[in-house]
Amino acid sequence: MDFLVTSEGQLVVGIAVGLVAIGAAYFLLSSKKPKVCLDPENFKEFKLVKKTQISHNVAKFRFALPTPTSVLGLPIGQHISCRGKDSQGEEVIKPYTPTTLDSDVGHFELVIKMYPQGRMSHHFREMKEGDYMAVKGPKGRFRYQPGQVRAFGMLAGGSGITPMFQVARAILENPSDRTKVHLIYANVTFDDILLKDEIDGLAKNYPDQFQPPEVWNGGVGFVSKEMIQAHCPPPASDVKILRCGPPPMNKAMAAHLDALEYSAEMQFQF
Numbered sequence: 001m002d003f004l005v006t007s008e009g010q011l012v013v014g015i016a017v018g019l020v021a022i023g024a025a026y027f028l029l030s031s032k033k034p035k036v037c038l039d040p041e042n043f044k045e046f047k048l049v050k051k052t053q054i055s056h057n058v059a060k061f062r063f064a065l066p067t068p069t070s071v072l073g074l075p076i077g078q079h080i081s082c083r084g085k086d087s088q089g090e091e092v093i094k095p096y097t098p099t100t101l102d103s104d105v106g107h108f109e110l111v112i113k114m115y116p117q118g119r120m121s122h123h124f125r126e127m128k129e130g131d132y133m134a135v136k137g138p139k140g141r142f143r144y145q146p147g148q149v150r151a152f153g154m155l156a157g158g159s160g161i162t163p164m165f166q167v168a169r170a171i172l173e174n175p176s177d178r179t180k181v182h183l184i185y186a187n188v189t190f191d192d193i194l195l196k197d198e199i200d201g202l203a204k205n206y207p208d209q210f211q212p213p214e215v216w217n218g219g220v221g222f223v224s225k226e227m228i229q230a231h232c233p234p235p236a237s238d239v240k241i242l243r244c245g246p247p248p249m250n251k252a253m254a255a256h257l258d259a260l261e262y263s264a265e266m267q268f269q270f
Ligand SMILES: Cc1cc2nc3c(=O)[nH]c(=O)nc-3n(C[C@H](O)[C@H](O)[C@H](O)COP(=O)(O)OP(=O)(O)OC[C@H]3O[C@@H](n4cnc5c(N)ncnc54)[C@H](O)[C@@H]3O)c2cc1C
Pocket: 079, 092, 094, 095, 096, 097, 098, 110, 111, 112, 113, 114, 115, 116, 117, 118, 119, 120, 121, 122, 158, 159, 160, 162, 163, 245, 246, 270
C-alpha cells in the first residue's frame, strides 16, 4: 500500500512537472512569435491612422495592425491586394507593396501615387484617418533568401520603385547579407520621384553595398541598353535583374536584357 501511494504520488508529480514545462515552453514560444495579420484567402480590414501628403499626387498611408507587436506577415518582395471603390462606386482591387518590413511592428505603410483618372487612386484620395482598408495577401512569385545572389540590378519606373525599395531595405538592413544592389530609377519628371529621401538615406548609410542613381537628373529619355551596361552587374549565374514599371517600360527592359544576354533565370518582373 505504501509502495502504491508513493508510486502514484511520483507519477502525479512527474506529469504535473511535465505539463508545467510544456505550458511554459508554449507560453514562451507563442509570446515571442509575433502575430501575423495577413490572410491570403480573406480580406481583412486595417485602420488608416495617418495620411501624410508628400507631393500634390503622392501620399504616405500608415495603417495600424491589431496590436503594437503584430506584424503584417509579408515575405520580402511580395505584395498585398487592396480593395476599394472607384468614383462610380464600383469595386476595384489593385496590388501594392508596403515600404515597411516585418521588422516594423504594429503598423504598415503604403506610399501611393494617385492618378487623376485612376480608379483605385480615387479611393486612396478620398480616404481619411479613421477609415478602414480591406487588404488580402501575401501575393507574388518573388522569393528572397539572404545571400541568394551576389548582386541585384533593379530597373524601376514610377511607382515600380516600391517593391525594389522593400527588397533593398531588407538586404541592406541585414548585417549578415552582403548582396550588392544597383538601382536605375526612371521617372517622367523630377517631381514624380517616389521615396527620394528614403533612397538617399540608404545610399548614405550603405555606400559599399548600394549603388543608387548617381545623380537624380542623370539621364533624359528612356532607360537604354547602355545605361543598363554601365550601372548593372554584367550577366552571371549569381546575378539577378529585377524590373517593375509601366507595361511599355517592362517590355522595353526585357528586350534590352535579352540583347545583353541576361538569361531568363537572371531576370525577374514583379
Ligand atoms: C507588384 C506591384 C506593386 C505596386 N505597388 C505600388 C505602390 O506601392 N504604390 C503605388 O502608388 N502603386 C503601386 N503599384 C501600382 C498600382 O497597383 C496601380 O496600378 C496604381 O495605383 C494605379 O491604379 P489606379 O486604379 O488608380 O489606375 P487605373 O484606373 O488602372 O489607371 C487609370 C489611369 O491612370 C493612369 N495610370 C495608372 N497607372 C499608371 C502608371 N503606372 N503610370 C502612368 N500612368 C498611370 C493612366 O492615365 C491610366 O489611364 C504597384 C503595382 C504592382 C504590379
